[in-house]
Amino acid sequence: MREQTSQSRPPQSSRTLGTRTLDTTTLVVTPENVAFDFHLAGPFTRALALVVDLAILISVVTVVGLILIFSTGILGGNIIGQGFWGIFLFFLFFLWWGYGGAMEAFNNGQTLGKKALGLRVVSYSGLAINASQAMLRNILRGADLVPPFFPGVFAMMFNERFQRLGDLASGTMVVVENRGARPSIARTELSTQNLEPLIPKHFDPSVSLIEALAAYVGQRKELSVGRRRELALILFEHFRRAWSLPKSVDPDLFLCALYERAAGGRAS
């Protein structure tokens, strides 16, 4: 029975175990000795964040420029001296080369554009970046965006962390901060109690069976009742024949009960 249920998938196929099947995440081990996944940001989201940042920079420069045009007497009225254009150019230099670096250094890896799109720059270790990393990756942006080849986009395709050249040189990666997710609680305890006795005491599920059950229980709420039944029946049929279960048992609830027993039993 074990072989039959586990042979469809290789062992340890989930991304929460050793081998990794998704390439849009990267694994980080914390000082608390827990490994967690970071979702990496793709080129499109990052380009959007850059557009937001550029729009902010351009509007700031335009506003300051307009104030100067009206106050330095180019259109009449001479409130402050022409010399302020020198300060303006000085300011422009620091804004252009320093905005991204300063924002990422002081704002824990986020420019305003990244904040708007829920992105953050972190080191490989998952730790926040320091000022030197922030400056370096932003100064090298110019090299990443050389037209017409955009070397940074190519670089992103050829490494596993979607890094552009500036990221590679400074040891950083851009991750997505996803705040949409909620814990999905399998609220089935009342009805699964009746099904408990149907599962044999010596039931010893394989790892891949538990994973399949966990995947099913985690996602069943998003499925319609009919579809739940249809999916659950595939696995349920096998157990119904093996343990000669009554036909009245609901396949969906039975898999929930099986999951509770399988996962709970292993941890104890």
Added chain:
Amino acid sequence: MKISEIIERRTPDWRELESDLSWMRNRTRSELDSARVAAFARRYRAVCSDLSLAISMRFPEGTTRYLHQLVAEAHTQLYRSESFRIGNWLTSLFVEVPSRILRDPCTWIAFFLFWSLFLGSLAAAALRPDFAVAVVGESTLSNMDSMYAQPIGEKAEADSRAVMTGFYVFNNAGIGLKCFASGIFLGVGSLITLAFNAIFLGAIFGHMLTSPAADNFRDFVTAHGPFELTAVVLSAAAGLRLGWAILDTKGWSRAESLRRTGPRTLEMAGVATILFLLAAYIEGFFSPLYIAYEYKFAMAIGTSLILIFYIGILGLNNRGRRSDAA
């Protein structure tokens, strides 16, 4: 205990951590209340063990994913970026960086490449007028001629000096940083920028010094020359070092070698940028002064001595190399 019970019992704590996170997200370090941060750290560690449990007990997929995200975000909030320590920066700027600049072959490759091309181009332009025309272009040269036809600075006002200083910062320091950044293409970008500037400037110097306006030209360029030309050389040297790290990896993987070299090259490019800023200030406010050439010449000597002291004397210590080996 059943998984659903564990999840139900732990959910309030997870919600607490979420509200801690949204509280921390928009606050700087000094605005955080230490008692709440301690509570946050405790909850974070508890959620870390929840995540381990979720992985080993195979919690439902959605819950595990949620815990991954919760731990990831709490981790970035707990371990924030290092604060600036002025002392470390000064040590780096005056002890480690000069030593590294002095010992880095890239500095001397850039130095000799620049000066040989510059002097060669200068000599060619001085001997054969059509060389400068071919390199720089007719219109630029006639612009230069008319610009220096009058003795400099006679009617320069403080305002226009400030504007020109701002322009020199924006333009020259920007070129320096671009030259550094293009070094990531195996150093080729930096070398091309360096060679182009050396030949271009050499041709202009060769043309102007043999023209009737030679004295006016010399009066203007002498004072800021040492800082500006050294800044060009250092920008290219930093870029060359960055690109070279990809080729000569010293046993690391290429990406790792690049990552280890990156911060060091940023320091060199930072020194180059400081030199560009100082040069821009001299070029804007001192070079246009209508004073005897001796003062301009003294400024050139003084700034050259500063450079020799910075790279040659401060650089003699071994700290840079030792911190590289560490």
